[in-house]
Amino acid sequence: MAIPPGPVIGEFMKDNAKFDELVTQAKQQIDLLLGDNSVPRNVKIALDEAEKLLMKQEDSYTVRASSAIYKIDEVSNDVNLPPYARTVIWNLLSLLESIKE
Numbered sequence: 001m002a003i004p005p006g007p008v009i010g011e012f013m014k015d016n017a018k019f020d021e022l023v024t025q026a027k028q029q030i031d032l033l034l035g036d037n038s039v040p041r042n043v044k045i046a047l048d049e050a051e052k053l054l055m056k057q058e059d060s061y062t063v064r065a066s067s068a069i070y071k072i073d074e075v076s077n078d079v080n081l082p083p084y085a086r087t088v089i090w091n092l093l094s095l096l097e098s099i100k101e
Contacts, residue, residue: 019061022099023054026068029092030054038082046075065099072096 030051033039039047050068053059059067075081076089 019099022095023061023064026054026092026095026099027051029088029095033085033088036085039085040078040080043075043078043081043085046071062100065096069093069096069100 030047033047034044034051050071053067053071054064056064056067072089072093076086076093081089
């Protein structure tokens with residue numbers, strides 16, 4: 001099988017830059033919640049684990065996003081979660097879903 005011509009490789013690099021930007025945005029939202037004292041400890045633990053999974057360079061973007069979604073989704077309906085933090089989590093999940101696709 002032949003190697004695809006240059007423009008396809010260029011598109012792949014653009015996609016990586018786009019995914020890197022989305023991962024950076026997700027990390028910023030996670031850091032925002034981790035720094036908030038009103039977010040319950042169990043939610044912070046799940047967010048910290050999700051952040052570590054997102055930063056795992058040896059996995060593909062899809063695997064990283066899926067793993068992080070799984071961790072965050074577990075705590076997204078925590079009854080002790082402040083309403084604004086729940087909104088941030090839903091936005092974060094939406095952002096991660098866009099990486100997955």
